[in-house]
Amino acid sequence: MSKKKVEPIILAIDTSCDDTAVSLVRGEIILVNIVASQVELHKQYGGVFPTVAKQAHRENIDPTVKLALKRAGLKMKDIAAVAVTVGPGLAPSLEVGINKAKDIAIEFKKPFISVNHIEGHLLSPLAKRNTITKNGDNKKKEKEVKKALKTKFPILGVVVSGGHTDFVLIKEYGKYERIGFSIDDAAGECLDKIGRMVYLGYPAGPVIEEFAKKGDENRFKFPLPMTQVKDYNMSFSGLKTFARNLVIKLKQEAIIEGKKGLDKQTVYDVCASAQKGVFRHILYKLEKVLEEEDVKEIWLGGGVAANVTLRKILRFKANQYGIKFRAPYTNKLCSDNAAMIGLVGAKKFERGEVIVKPGELEKIDRNPRWRIGNLI
Numbered sequence: 056m057s058k059k060k061v062e063p064i065i066l067a068i069d070t071s072c073d074d075t076a077v078s079l080v081r082g083e084i085i086l087v088n089i090v091a092s093q094v095e096l097h098k099q100y101g102g103v104f105p106t107v108a109k110q111a112h113r114e115n116i117d118p119t120v121k122l123a124l125k126r127a128g129l130k131m132k133d134i135a136a137v138a139v140t141v142g143p144g145l146a147p148s149l150e151v152g153i154n155k156a157k158d159i160a161i162e163f164k165k166p167f168i169s170v171n172h173i174e175g176h177l178l179s180p181l182a183k184r185n186t187i188t189k190n191g192d193n194k195k196k197e198k199e200v201k202k203a204l205k206t207k208f209p210i211l212g213v214v215v216s217g218g219h220t221d222f223v224l225i226k227e228y229g230k231y232e233r234i235g236f237s238i239d240d241a242a243g244e245c246l247d248k249i250g251r252m253v254y255l256g257y258p259a260g261p262v263i264e265e266f267a268k269k270g271d272e273n274r275f276k277f278p279l280p281m282t283q284v285k286d287y288n289m290s291f292s293g294l295k296t297f298a299r300n301l302v303i304k305l306k307q308e309a310i311i312e313g314k315k316g317l318d319k320q321t322v323y324d325v326c327a328s329a330q331k332g333v334f335r336h337i338l339y340k341l342e343k344v345l346e347e348e349d350v351k352e353i354w355l356g357g358g359v360a361a362n363v364t365l366r367k368i369l370r371f372k373a374n375q376y377g378i379k380f381r382a383p384y385t386n387k388l389c390s391d392n393a394a395m396i397g398l399v400g401a402k403k404f405e406r407g408e409v410i411v412k413p414g415e416l417e418k419i420d421r422n423p424r425w426r427i428g429n430l431i
């Protein structure tokens with residue numbers, strides 16, 4: 056009987072924004088994925104308040120690491136390495152995770168792995184459920200597992216989140232080229248800001264998705280930006296301005312009609328039309344990429360990847376081009392999480408991209424603007 060390779064377990068931490076996230080992964084298998092969310096804390100500001108985020112991370116980090124180990128039934132001695140997000144993100148937030156990872160690396164003599172948050176979102180569709188039973192059997196058939204593993208490069212990674220809207224060519228694991236990005240607001244940020252105009256709270260993206268289902272996406276025609284620009288870059292601020300002017304106009308009309316504010320149906324229609332406008336822009340540029348670049352698969356990641364309509368549009372486009380489409384198996388892997396950081400950590404560990412010398416560890420610092428494809 057052939058002895059199967061047991062993959063090393065990586066402890067991963069992400070504190071890049073407003074979630075304290077800790078995960079344990081074995082290769083591409085997610086053992087535990089814990090997120091201590093700060094959404095409630097930041098709601099009152101309508102966005103993330105960095106010093107508040109840092110304080111909450113400080114309070115949450117130790118209990119979250121402990122809980123992750125407990126849930127997985129593991130001890131520090133079972134861990135092969137510690138991986139942590141070093142950037143991009145909010146500097147004060149990043150610092151908390153990095154310091155914790157350094158402490159673990161020193162105290163327990165574990166290799167340290169620096170991870171780029173965007174690389175995490177990019178590889179998130181790779182994540183697999185833990186299908187190993189307690190007595191070590193795999194519930195999945197060998198054939199199924201092998202089929203899931205087949206991947207063809209180059210892959211087009213599409214990251215759509217609250218902080219980024221990027222097209223990244225994944226040439227192989229660890230080799231990336233960012234070929235397109237938003238020159239101003241990110242797609243999620245744009246949806247959040249439009250949602251705020253119609254009082255949907257923060258983050259508004261998921262509410263917009265729900266409201267859009269009840270609305271008429273053709274009632275308001277949002278412009279299609281950047282069609283004259285030949286590159287793959289995007290711009291969402293014009294859509295935001297269009298929405299602002301539209302909402303002002305609609306509110307004035309409502310007042311003239313003697314209403315207090317926008318009626319429900321109008322809000323639904325604004326949501327549906329805005330969502331269509333944002334996704335249409337992404338799709339337009341995606342099509343350009345598919346026409347001009349050699350792409351074998353499309354992988355979607357980031358908070359907005361939770362949106363079913365966006366997935367459908369991209370899957371449909373991939374089908375048209377005869378290429379495979381992948382997105383994370385659960386929404387918990389779309390929004391910020393540490394499991395995706397663990398996935399990248401596992402790949403880097405395999406390639407030996409780790410830090411073991413305390414002198415080198417000291418030099419590791421947060422990198423709030425770390426661009427994917429660049430060395431740290």
Ligand code: KG4
Pocket residue numbers: 072215216217218219242243244246247258259260261263264357358359360361362363389390391
């Ligand atoms: O990846 P993420 O959790 O954080 C960043 O790294 O930015 O993304 C959060 C963004 C927010 O803008 C949120 O409104 C958006 O993802 N979002 C959605 C949905 N779920 C989250 N946007 C549209 N539809 C959704 N279902």
Ligand code: ZN
Pocket residue numbers: 172176216218357358390391
């Ligand atoms: Zn993110």
